[in-house]
Amino acid sequence: MVLPPQITTLVLDFNGVISSDLNAAARSLGGVLGVSLGPEEAYARFRPLYLEASLGRLSVEDFWKKLRSSFGRSPLYSPAEEDRWLSLLVPLEPDMGRTLAALGRRYTLGILSNHVGPWARRLLARWGFEARFREVLISSDAGLRKPELVLYREVCRRLGVKPESAAYVADEEEDLAAAERTGMFPIFIPGEDRTSRIGTRIGRLSELLSESFSPAPGEPSSEEA
Known part of the structure; x- marks a missing residue:
């Protein structure tokens, strides 16, 4: 061109x-967090927190704590868990x-x-x-x-x-x-x-x-x- x-x-x-696509990776969060949750439900819980993080209003640590809580998990930040999710993204x-x-x-x-x-x-x-x-x-x-x-x-x-x-x-x-x-x-x-x-x-x-x-x-x- x-x-x-x-x-x-x-x-x-x-x-x-x-x-x-980050949104496709978000739909896999149930598997990453070990929760039985459908792709669209996982995305629905991810999206509002992601928007806040993408505006700098949530740190990555607080993003994961709030997300885990919304998935019924303990509100902890695990860099290894975050890295496992990010590994779904590729060039x-x-x-x-x-x-x-x-x-x-x-x-x-x-x-x-x-x-x-x-x-x-x-x-x-x-x-x-x-x-x-x-x-x-x-x-x-x-x-x-x-x-x-x-x-x-x-x-x-x-x-x-x-x-x-x-x-x-x-x-x-x-x-x-x-x-x-x-x-x-x-x-x-x-x-x-x-x-x-x-x-x-x-x-x-x-x-x-x-x-x-x-x-x-x-x-x-x-x-x-």
């Missing part, structure tokens, strides 16, 4: 672009390390993600990706979640670029709409949303390394643009 010539920087979402592509290395030779890389900072950074370190990114802005550190426009502007400010020189890659339409409103070039990877009216669609991150690009249906080709 050939990006517009003014693009010097790629900002990536973490969940659904770099990492496998979205088997060759993600190679893809990021190659993209990093062409573009400055950053991350903007709704996530829990200690989890995202632990996974980046575990997979050896941490050094690939000049800036990592996680919602729990900022106390705000996408699609707040200030987050897109802030990650660009930290990266030292104007939004018009950056592309944002994500799997949710509302996040891409916000990126577009700030002037960033939106790129969509199907994930949490299977379709998006916003953004150039790619199937996987490594497609950004391709020199050829076929626009999605309804999207103008470079000759028509």
Whole structure:
């Protein structure tokens, strides 16, 4: 895929672009905690606590204490249990390390993600990706979640670029709409949303390394643009 010539920087979402789906891992929490609980019920108990943690309002220790209590378990924090759950998350592509290395030779890389900072950074370190990114802005550190426009502007400010020189890659339409409103070039990877009216669609991150690009249906080709 050939990006517009003014693009010097790629900002990536973490969940659904770099990492496998956190929500799918949440549905497996019953097994991790040794509780007989269906996937949707497990997710329903995870979600409100996760939202608080992703805004920095709950520490990871308090998240696990409250979650365990909601599952009928003792309110204890076990780093080993947390690590066992995080091990369910894997890079979205088997060759993600190679893809990021190659993209990093062409573009400055950053991350903007709704996530829990200690989890995202632990996974980046575990997979050896941490050094690939000049800036990592996680919602729990900022106390705000996408699609707040200030987050897109802030990650660009930290990266030292104007939004018009950056592309944002994500799997949710509302996040891409916000990126577009700030002037960033939106790129969509199907994930949490299977379709998006916003953004150039790619199937996987490594497609950004391709020199050829076929626009999605309804999207103008470079000759028509």
